[in-house]
Amino acid sequence: MSSALSSSPTRNEFEQQPLIKLDSNENPFGPSPRALEAIENAVGMSNLYPDDDCRPLRLKLAAHHGLPPEQVLVTAGSTAMLALLCQTLLGPGLNAVTSERSFIVYSMAVHATGAQLIEAPMRDDTCDLGAILNAIDANTRIVFLANPNNPTGTMVTAEAVEWFIAQVPAHLVVVLDEAYYEFASHFAMLRRVNYSNSLDYVARGASVVVLRTFSKAHGLAGLRVGYGLGPSELLGYCSRMRNTYSVPSVAQAAAIEALEDTGYTAQVAESNALQARFLAGQLEAMGYRVAPTSANFLYCDTGEDAAGFAGRLREEGVAVRPLGAWGAPSCIRVTIGTREQNEIFARALRRVGVAHDRRGPAAMRFGG
Ligand SMILES: Cc1ncc(COP(=O)(O)O)c(C=O)c1O
Structure with missing residues (x-):
């Protein structure tokens, strides 16, 4: 890195x-006390390889988000999911589009495939969805939208994202990166604005992948566990590119408890x-x-x-x-x-x- x-x-x-x-x-x-207890209980089994499919966690996430398990892929942090999406969809001659001043891993993951990253200008330190749309060309395959954006911390509303998704050509994959979901939901509640309807897009099979992570509100950054929610066929391709045993059993156990500890x-x-x-x-x-x-x-x-x-x-x-x-x-x-x-x-x-x-x-x- x-x-x-x-x-x-x-x-x-x-x-x-x-x-x-x-x-x-x-x-x-x-981490939450429940996650810490799960870590203590799981660590003694560290001589065994983890469940490669992360099945118990995957089922739990599917139930939690009201989606079929095929629409959930658990990875070693959500950055690993980003890399898998890029490896699956990009290559030399193709590009991905995002905002300027956004998550730095987009550029690393895109460039690692030989593709280009096009960065659209921001407006008032906020991702400008119109500018992102204008930057899409015939070679674009992925659009990344960090919401809220890192490093500016600003968000775009659910209504703006709704409009945006309707404009993006259907053959592209829109990645809605919601690493700060829990914080953003809370702020949105306080400010009486709508933050995210992202799961609706996934549920209706739209060409959208939602990224979430246990690294932020759940306090498990050091254990490396995140996930993507999206079309089952695409997640199936990504899953085949994953490194074997990439999510440690301690991380899987901790994430299950962290998810419950609302x-x-x-x-x-x-x-x-x-x-x-x-x-x-x-x-x-x-x-x-x-x-x-x-x-x-x-x-x-x-x-x-x-x-x-x-x-x-x-x-x-x-x-x-x-x-x-x-x-x-x-x-x-x-x-x-x-x-x-x-x-x-x-x-x-x-x-x-x-x-x-x-x-x-x-x-x-x-x-x-
Ligand atoms: C926008 C965004 N996405 C993803 C991540 C990475 O999360 P993970 O620790 O799950 O790889 C971060 C972490 O800083 C982030 O800011």
């Missing part, structure tokens, strides 16, 4: 204090929404503008070189993601942490932000 994705070490080199890791959109609360994910999403307000408030109080998030991170324009800014924060013991590799050299992405982590971030920000304040209001404009 590229350096843009690599995780930070967990200690800061300067003071040997634990580094507050707000750079990879992980769940700061860890109380836990609800608490995680609720805390996230509260803390989003706190964190955005801290940044805005210092003159930074923040894009409205529907995910578990904030996109913020520092008004200066973000790599330097992130480096100074790191010296204060907080890791955030500078977004130069996404074509946003003055922006950072900050994961929404626990209240305690966010307070440490806010204190670090006040120390680091002194230089920023001195540069005056002109430098503080969003997008500057």
Whole structure:
């Protein structure tokens, strides 16, 4: 994986204090207690290969989403599903279309097949569905839509997606990447907007693949388990390309319990929404503008070189993601942490932000 994705070490080199890791959109609360118990119970069986078909988890997901099991494919994180879709549908001379400043793995997975990735311009830090449609050409086979988008955190409504799906030529596959589904649903409920009808498209056999993951609200990023929901024939082709035994048994066991522990994910999403307000408030109080998030991170324009800014924060013991590799050299992405982590971030920000304040209001404009 590229350096843009690599995780930070967990200690800061300067003071040997634990580094507050707000750079990879992980769940700061860890796995749910039920998932942890399942991990403890399963780990003793690690001498055995896992169920290659992930059958118990797959059946559970099918029932959970009201779909037949053939429309569910479990993979080693949803990024593995992305790679399988690209290997199945793309090759040299073909292309996929997505938004600029979107999930960096789209570009890696597409380029690995020899195909091209076309990135449509955004509007107001939000995926512009009209621009994505305009970018589709005769060689396009996949459209990726991260909703909410990473790294900007913004979402498009269910109505906008409905319109979009109706316009996309039927022979293309639309990938609706809903890695932050639980957070986005909660924000949408608070804001009284409609977030997603994606399962309706899958249920009616549309050429749509919905991606979900256990890495975010469920707190299982280190175990690598995600899944795709889509047309059974396409998932069948993808399944044949999967690496054998790619999803560990501990991960499968943990995911089954995590899915059941809806109380836990609800608490995680609720805390996230509260803390989003706190964190955005801290940044805005210092003159930074923040894009409205529907995910578990904030996109913020520092008004200066973000790599330097992130480096100074790191010296204060907080890791955030500078977004130069996404074509946003003055922006950072900050994961929404626990209240305690966010307070440490806010204190670090006040120390680091002194230089920023001195540069005056002109430098503080969003997008500057
Ligand atoms: C939009 C998007 N999709 C997918 C993923 C990856 O998820 P996984 O850990 O399931 O591979 C991420 C993780 O950051 C993401 O931001």
